[in-house]
Amino acid sequence: MNIREVTHFFTFLLLLIFLFFSYPYSNLADVERVILTPEILQERIKSPQLQDGILTLDLTSLEIDLTEENNEFKEEFYRQVQHYLNYSDQVTGLDFSHSLIKGELLSSRLGISIILSPETLPKNLTISEQKIIESNNRFSPQPLDNINSIILFRGALKFNESILTEKMSF
Structure with a gap:
């Protein structure tokens, strides 16, 4: 290998290293989210997950529209979640990780x-x-x-x- 080939090799290697370390690993804007519908909410309520020893309603990686423009869904969301929590015989958590929540989230309607x-x-x-x-x-x-x-x-x-x-x- 001559000097020119070695220089090209190291330039290429440095470019690869730069691209590797500059790539954003956790870009929230790129997370693929599913739009939460009453049907998906029902599915999630019927199959809670066990997380850290606690039964948890999995609301992860969702787009949850609780805006006034989507009032019918908003009321249905709170009604179903509160019903689930009120009648559960077990301690139950809520996991909204990686979700996009549009509108005001009212904790008074989640507890x-x-x-x-x-x-x-x-x-x-x-x-x-x-x-x-x-x-x-x-x-x-x-x-x-x-x-x-x-x-x-x-x-x-x-x-x-x-x-x-x-x-x-x-």
């Missing part, structure tokens, strides 16, 4: 609304969940003395590399 009174606690809570709620300083040991309520999230909320076009209200 379980609980009135802090012994007679109104949901029957599907675990003993440890009941103890945590009863230790809340706003919990009223007397039936319906003081109508305080909280939003309970029984599992993890995951938003790894998610994009929200508007705010998330807590």
